[in-house]
Amino acid sequence: MEQFLLHLPLVFDWMNLLALLAGTVGGLFFGAMPGLSPTMAVALLVPITFYMPPATSLILLGAVYTSAVAGGSISAILLSIPGAPASIATLFDGHTMAKQGRAQEALYTTFVSSFIGGVFGVMVMILFSPPMAEFAMRFGPSELFWTAIFGITVITGLSSGAVLKGLFGGALGVLLSTVGYSTLTGEPRFVVHDALASGITMVPALIGFFAVPQIIDLMENSHILLEKLTFKPEKGMLRKVVMAHRKYLRTLAMGCGLGTLIGVVPGAGGNVAGIMVYDQARKLDKHPERFGTGDPEGVCASECANNATVAPAIIPLLTLSIPGSPTAAVLLGGLLIHGLFPGPDLFTEKAEVTYTFIAGLFLAQFTMLIFGLLASRYSHLVANAPNYMMFAAVMILCVFGSYCVQNSYEDVLVMFTLGVLMFVMGKFGFPSAPIVLGLILGPIAEENFLRGEMIAETNVGVFNYFFTGTLNIVLIALCVLSLAWGLYSEVKFARKMKAQAAAQAGE
Amino acid sequence: MYKELCSALIMTVIIILFAIPMTDLSGESREVPQLLIIAMSVINAGQYIQAVIKIAGRLDVRVTLAGYPGLRVGILFGLTVVYLMALQTVGFYISSLIYFFVTSLLAQPMKITPVLAARRFVVCLLCIGFLYGLFTVSLKVQIPLSPLGI
Numbered sequence: 001m002e003q004f005l006l007h008l009p010l011v012f013d014w015m016n017l018l019a020l021l022a023g024t025v026g027g028l029f030f031g032a033m034p035g036l037s038p039t040m041a042v043a044l045l046v047p048i049t050f051y052m053p054p055a056t057s058l059i060l061l062g063a064v065y066t067s068a069v070a071g072g073s074i075s076a077i078l079l080s081i082p083g084a085p086a087s088i089a090t091l092f093d094g095h096t097m098a099k100q101g102r103a104q105e106a107l108y109t110t111f112v113s114s115f116i117g118g119v120f121g122v123m124v125m126i127l128f129s130p131p132m133a134e135f136a137m138r139f140g141p142s143e144l145f146w147t148a149i150f151g152i153t154v155i156t157g158l159s160s161g162a163v164l165k166g167l168f169g170g171a172l173g174v175l176l177s178t179v180g181y182s183t184l185t186g187e188p189r190f191v192v193h194d195a196l197a198s199g200i201t202m203v204p205a206l207i208g209f210f211a212v213p214q215i216i217d218l219m220e221n222s223h224i225l226l227e228k229l230t231f232k233p234e235k236g237m238l239r240k241v242v243m244a245h246r247k248y249l250r251t252l253a254m255g256c257g258l259g260t261l262i263g264v265v266p267g268a269g270g271n272v273a274g275i276m277v278y279d280q281a282r283k284l285d286k287h288p289e290r291f292g293t294g295d296p297e298g299v300c301a302s303e304c305a306n307n308a309t310v311a312p313a314i315i316p317l318l319t320l321s322i323p324g325s326p327t328a329a330v331l332l333g334g335l336l337i338h339g340l341f342p343g344p345d346l347f348t349e350k351a352e353v354t355y356t357f358i359a360g361l362f363l364a365q366f367t368m369l370i371f372g373l374l375a376s377r378y379s380h381l382v383a384n385a386p387n388y389m390m391f392a393a394v395m396i397l398c399v400f401g402s403y404c405v406q407n408s409y410e411d412v413l414v415m416f417t418l419g420v421l422m423f424v425m426g427k428f429g430f431p432s433a434p435i436v437l438g439l440i441l442g443p444i445a446e447e448n449f450l451r452g453e454m455i456a457e458t459n460v461g462v463f464n465y466f467f468t469g470t471l472n473i474v475l476i477a478l479c480v481l482s483l484a485w486g487l488y489s490e491v492k493f494a495r496k497m498k499a500q501a502a503a504q505a506g507e
Numbered sequence: 508m509y510k511e512l513c514s515a516l517i518m519t520v521i522i523i524l525f526a527i528p529m530t531d532l533s534g535e536s537r538e539v540p541q542l543l544i545i546a547m548s549v550i551n552a553g554q555y556i557q558a559v560i561k562i563a564g565r566l567d568v569r570v571t572l573a574g575y576p577g578l579r580v581g582i583l584f585g586l587t588v589v590y591l592m593a594l595q596t597v598g599f600y601i602s603s604l605i606y607f608f609v610t611s612l613l614a615q616p617m618k619i620t621p622v623l624a625a626r627r628f629v630v631c632l633l634c635i636g637f638l639y640g641l642f643t644v645s646l647k648v649q650i651p652l653s654p655l656g657i
Contacts (some may be wrong), residue, residue, distance in 0.1 A: 050649060163558060166516055168550045175525055175543045187536040190528050219583040220576055222614035388614035393634065395587060396603045399594065400642065400650065407649045409595055416591060428514045428570070446539045451539075497566055 003347075004126045004362075005228050007355035011059065011363050019056045020360055024367040028375050030064065031071020031084055033385055037329040038068035038084050040214060040394075043206045043461065046333045047401040054338040055353045059360030064217075064311045066361065069116025070114040073303055074379040077106045086306035089278035092293065095388045099293050104234055104376060107148050108241040109181035112292030112373035113255070113300040116245070117308035120256040121263060125311040126358060131335025133319040133344045142453035144467045146475035149447035151322040152438055154482040163486040166434045169425075173438020174445060181445075184450055195410030203333045204402035204415035205439060209432045210330070211398050212419020218391035233377050244296060251281045264315055264325050277305035311361055318342050318354065321444055326433040337405065365386045434487055459484045509567040511558035518551040575597050581613070586636050598653030607631040 041064050049057030067119040072084025077094035090110065117262035130359065139147065152170035177188045180199025189196050245252065255277045258300040279302035280282035282291040291298045313324030314331065323329035332342070338353075340346060346354045402415035422432050456465035466472065522544060529540050561567040590606040597605075608631040612619055639657070642648040 048642075048648075085651040120530050164550050164554045165514060168547055168554070171543050171547045171550065172521060175547070178543075182536045185534065185536045187532065187534075189532055189540065190525065192528070215587075216584065219580045219614070222583065223576075223579065223616040240553055311522055321542065386615070388616075389611050389630075391583070392607045392612070395590075396607060396635075396638070399591070399603070399637070401591060402598065403650060404642075404648050409651070412591060412594065416587075425517060428510060428517060430514070430517075433641070447538060492560075494566070498564060501564075501566055 001126060003130075003351060003355045004359055005351060008359040008362075010356045010360045011053065015053070015056050015060050016356065016360060017454070019052070019060040020063050020339065020363060021371075023060040024067045024364060024371050025375075027064035027067025027069075028071040028371055028379075030419070032375075032379055033153050033390065034182060036328075037210065037214070038065055038086075039330055040207075040211045041065075041068045042327050042330045042334070042392075042396045043210050044401045045154070045407045046203050046206070046330060046337065047421065049334055049401075050337050050405060054261075054340060055356040055360070057334060057338060059364075060359035060433040062314075062329055062357060062361040063364040063367065065331065067308065067329075069306055069310055070111060070118075070303065070368050070372055073110040073114075073299070074107065074376075075263040077103060077110065077299075078134045078379065084306075085308075086274050089300070089302035090273040090299055090306075092278065092302075093293070093295050095301070096268075096292065096294035097296065101159065102236050102294065103365035104403075105296060106299055107376040107379065108237055108301045108373060109168055109244070109296040109299045110367050111376070112241055112245055113248075113252070114307040114372070115365050115369040116252055116306035117255050117259055117306070118310060118368065119362070121260055121308040121311035122358065122362045122365060124260050125315055125361070127359070129315050129318055130347050130412070132315060133347045136319045136487040138343045139320070141455065141473060142449040145445055145448040145452055145466070145473045146472060146479065147322060147456045148448070150435065150475055150479050151441050151484065152445075153486070162429045162431055165430045166429075166486070167483075169430055169434035170438040172262070173435040173440075174442035175438075176205075176435070177337075177439050177442025177444065183377075193410075194410075195414060199283045200414060200418075200439065201408075201411050202336065202439065204411040205418055206330050206333055206436060207398050207401050208415040208417070208419035209422045209436050211394060212416060213423040213432070215391045215395050215398070216420075216423045218387050218409070222388045222391060224387060230505035236375065241296070245300065248297050248300045250284070251277075251297055252304050254280055254284075255301055255304030256308050257307035260312045261365050262305075263360060265324065265451055273305040273309045274302040278302045296318070307365075313356075314361075318346055321441070323437065323440065326436060329433075329436055332440055380438070440473030464507070467488030508570050509558065509562055510570045511554065511561050511567045513570055514553060515554040517556050518547065520555055522551060524548050583610055583614060586613070587638055595651050598655075598657060599650045600635055600643075600657050601653045601655075604635045605637070607635065 013019065026045070027038070027041060031038060042061055045061060045064055049060055051353075052060070069084055069086050072087035073090040073094060076087040076091040079095075094106045094110065097103065099140055152174070153167070177200070181188050181191075181197065188197065258277050258280070259273040262276065267446050270348065277289070278298060278301045281297065282288045284290065285297075309325065311329040316322040316324050317328045317332055317335075319342065323332055323334065335342065340353065398415060398419075399412055403409065405411060422430075422435070426432065452465055455460045455464060456462045459465065482492050525540065526544050529537060529544060531656075532540065537608065558567065584605065586609060590602055593602045607629055611627060612624060615625065642650065
């Protein structure tokens with residue numbers, strides 16, 4: 001906390017402040033546009049931050065992340081299209097409210113709840129990141145290897161109905177990370193073209209995996225003109241919404257608590273938190289039937305939870321290099337291009353950058369609230385942006401983002417090729433997040449596996465080194481549990497589908 | 508074609524594409540890719556079993572292109588490929604302007620009139636001009652430029 005307070009004034013440096021404001025506005029803009037996710041927004045901005053000081057760039061990315069998650073609710077409420085996966089649960093009540101002429105109330109509820117969840121998440125980050133980073137110092141190669149494997153298995157466990165594809169994607173991501181000259185042996189691997197000699201550059205790959213499939217989807221729907229929305233602001237609404245939040249204390253507590261917990265778990269994210277808290281809030285309510293009929297408490301549950309995941313998702317990223325969400329995975333690219341490597345060093349040697357970033361993320365909650373409330377009046381203009389303009393605009397940003405990381409045209413081609421392949425795979429149900437996580441965690445897993453093997457061969461043997469010791473056993477148990485959970489969910493999902501098919505056949 | 512079966516076939520193709528060049532690798536360089544290929548093969552086998560079970564239980568869905576706007580996506584995708592190919596020769600800003608203008612006109616459902624085209628061109632020009640001002644003038648970002656220096 002002391003370090004946080006010490007570095008808080010640094011955010012008010014004009015460049016950092018500008019990045020904070022630009023990130024907030026940009027994040028709200030990206031979030032509000034249907035089809036543009038927070039992950040994509042951060043992925044597109046990572047290369048641009050290459051030209052900025054590390055703290056400024058991280059403040060920008062953090063502000064975009066937090067605002068895009070909140071901004072995703074704008075299109076969910078106004079258009080019934082979640083601007084971000086985290087806003088799925090918001091549309092249950094939010095869009096109903098909009099149809100009842102209460103769009104302003106829904107939007108204000110969104111930003112106030114997001115602010116509460118976001119601030120809570122950052123406080124948890126401030127309190128728990130340093131001890132967790134200290135704890136991570138106990139990790140040797142075997143523990144780091146298992147941690148990386150846990151990161152990959154846990155995200156696949158959440159790919160409901162596609163666990164095998166998720167696992168395959170995770171392994172494929174790790175395999176893709178081995179492309180290029182091996183850092184340990186210097187031998188070229190899978191270098192089928194000169195462009196791949198230095199491996200697959202992370203940022204173009206991230207842009208390709210997350211943005212290109214969405215662009216092709218936008219091409220598919222480019223001719224669709226959504227109904228134009230209008231918005232009539234009402235006086236005294238903010239006061240009414242703030243007062244109403246006093247009645248939602250239980251829901252807010254649940255949103256903050258569960259959201260934070262889900263945020264820390266690698267792979268889970270705002271979408272899981274939003275739906276889970278919404279569901280719990282409904283189940284625990286005396287009148288669950290009011291949820292889904294345009295109740296602001298439903299919006300509050302979803303939005304508080306999804307924004308509470310943002311900062312906690314960055315905790316395992318900063319301490320163990322395991323991203324808590326796909327967007328946090330992309331944020332890792334932002335750290336790496338500035339030569340910042342996750343781990344205890346970030347909280348000691350690079351404390352200035354790290355704590356300025358955390359302070360920036362804290363202030364981003366305030367700017368998100370202020371700009372969100374102001375933007376609510378004009379949000380329908382962004383939500384009305386037509387698809388026929390969007391896909392080309394995003395494609396241009398993708399090209400720019402991929403090119404300027406290394407000034408390489410080949411990176412643009414790699415981005416596009418991977419994106420097209422992901423689009424095809426996506427049509428068959430392969431999720432992109434496990435591939436990206438595999439690509440990010442692959443080098444950590446391989447390096448520590450080979451290092452551990454070398455240590456083990458001269459010391460206690462491979463089995464004893466990798467499979468004994470409390471931390472190793474705990475991590476292995478977590479990997480097994482996440483796999484078992486994934487398989488259980490798969491069976492449950494299959495049964496549900498079977499029952500639905502049987503019901504349809506009966507009809 | 509059944510979706511789950513197609514997925515299993517895609518997995519097989521990916522495994523083969525990596526397994527063939529892997530045979531050229533030696534020692535430590537090969538260790539991790541080999542373990543991954545084995546793991547992926549096991550998952551692939553699981554996917555085949557799942558596909559068979561789903562087909563037998565009539566739970567698998569058929570993948571079809573019926574109703575897919577193939578022509579529209581094909582044209583826009585083709586233009587995107589042309590844009591990427593022209594990027595280095597024509598320069599980022601000029602090629603982006605042409606791409607933005609042409610694709611947005613072709614993709615829209617409204618009838619193209621001279622007034623609409625002129626308006627659209629101005630919008631595209633303003634957007635690309637903003638990018639030029641931000642990236643090239645302010646941030647001095649290196650990006651392929653045309654022989655005209657734009």
